[in-house]
Amino acid sequence: MSLDKDEAIENYILSHIDEEGELLKQLNRDAHVNLLKPRMLSGHLQGRMLKMFCRMIQPKYILEIGTYTAYATLCLAEGATDDAEIHTLEVNDELEDFIIKYLHKTKLKDKIHLHIGDAMEIIPKIDRTFDLVFIDANKRHYIEYYNLIFDNVRPGGLIIADNTLWDGHVLETPKPSDKQTIGIQQFNDMLAKDDRVEKVILPVRDGLTLIWKK
Numbered sequence: 711m712s713l714d715k716d717e718a719i720e721n722y723i724l725s726h727i728d729e730e731g732e733l734l735k736q737l738n739r740d741a742h743v744n745l746l747k748p749r750m751l752s753g754h755l756q757g758r759m760l761k762m763f764c765r766m767i768q769p770k771y772i773l774e775i776g777t778y779t780a781y782a783t784l785c786l787a788e789g790a791t792d793d794a795e796i797h798t799l800e801v802n803d804e805l806e807d808f809i810i811k812y813l814h815k816t817k818l819k820d821k822i823h824l825h826i827g828d829a830m831e832i833i834p835k836i837d838r839t840f841d842l843v844f845i846d847a848n849k850r851h852y853i854e855y856y857n858l859i860f861d862n863v864r865p866g867g868l869i870i871a872d873n874t875l876w877d878g879h880v881l882e883t884p885k886p887s888d889k890q891t892i893g894i895q896q897f898n899d900m901l902a903k904d905d906r907v908e909k910v911i912l913p914v915r916d917g918l919t920l921i922w923k924k
C-alpha cells in the first residue's frame with residue numbers, strides 16, 4: 711500500500727472510531743510542543759484499543775511499564791471499572807510534573823498509582839496479581855520485564871507488549887550496537903516458543919502483541 715493510502719486509511723479509521731476526548735487531545739498537543747519523542751505516546755487508535763481491552767476483560771489490577779505522558783494510562787483507566795487499580799511505572803523523574811498535571815485534571819486519577827523509578831526495582835515491591843499488564847518501556851529489556859511479571863499475572867490474564875514490529879526493523883539483521891532491535895527480536899523469538907501462553911501480533915501502529923496466560 712502506498713504511503714498516501716496508508717495515511718488515508720488511518721484517517722478513515724480515526725474518523726469512524728470513538729473520539730479520544732478533549733483531555734487526551736490537549737495532552738497530545740502539549741507533549742508535541744514540550745517533550746522529547748512525543749511519538750512514543752500511544753495515540754488515538756491504540757488508546758481506544760487499550761480502553762476497549764479493559765471494557766472486554768474488566769481487569770481489576772493493571773500494570774503499565776513505561777508511563778511517559780500517562781496517555782495510555784488514562785485510556786486504560788477510562789475502560790477499567792471504578793474499583794480497578796492501575797499501577798504505572800516511569801523511570802524518568804523529569805516527566806513527573808507533566809504526568810501529575812494531567813492526572814489531576816480528571817477523576818480517573820483515583821484509579822491510578824504512579825510510581826517513579828526503575829520498573830525492575832519497583833515491580834517486586836507491588837504485592838498484586840495482575841489481570842492486565844502493558845509492557846511499553848525500554849525495548850532492550852522486554853524479556854526481563856516479561857520474566858519479572860509472569861508469575862504475578864493470573865492464569866487467563868492478558869499481557870500486551872507494544873512496539874513488537876519496531877518499525878519493521880525486526881525483519882533486518884541489526885548492527886551489534888542496535889540493542890533495541892536486538893531486544894525486540896529476542897523477545898519475539900522467546901515468546902514464539904513459550905507454550906505457557908497464547909499469542910498474536912496485531913500489525914497496529916508499531917506492532918502490538920497480545921499474550922494470554924494459560
Ligand SMILES: C[S@@+](CC[C@H](N)C(=O)[O-])C[C@H]1O[C@@H](n2cnc3c(N)ncnc32)[C@H](O)[C@@H]1O
Pocket residue numbers: 750751752753774775776777778779780781782783799800801802827828829830846847848
Ligand atoms: C514508549 S514510552 C511509554 C508510552 C506510554 N505507555 C503510552 O503508551 O502512552 C516508554 C517510557 O518508558 C520509560 N522507561 C524506560 N525504562 C524504564 C524502566 N526501567 N522503568 C520504568 N520506566 C521506564 C521511558 O522513560 C519512557 O517514558
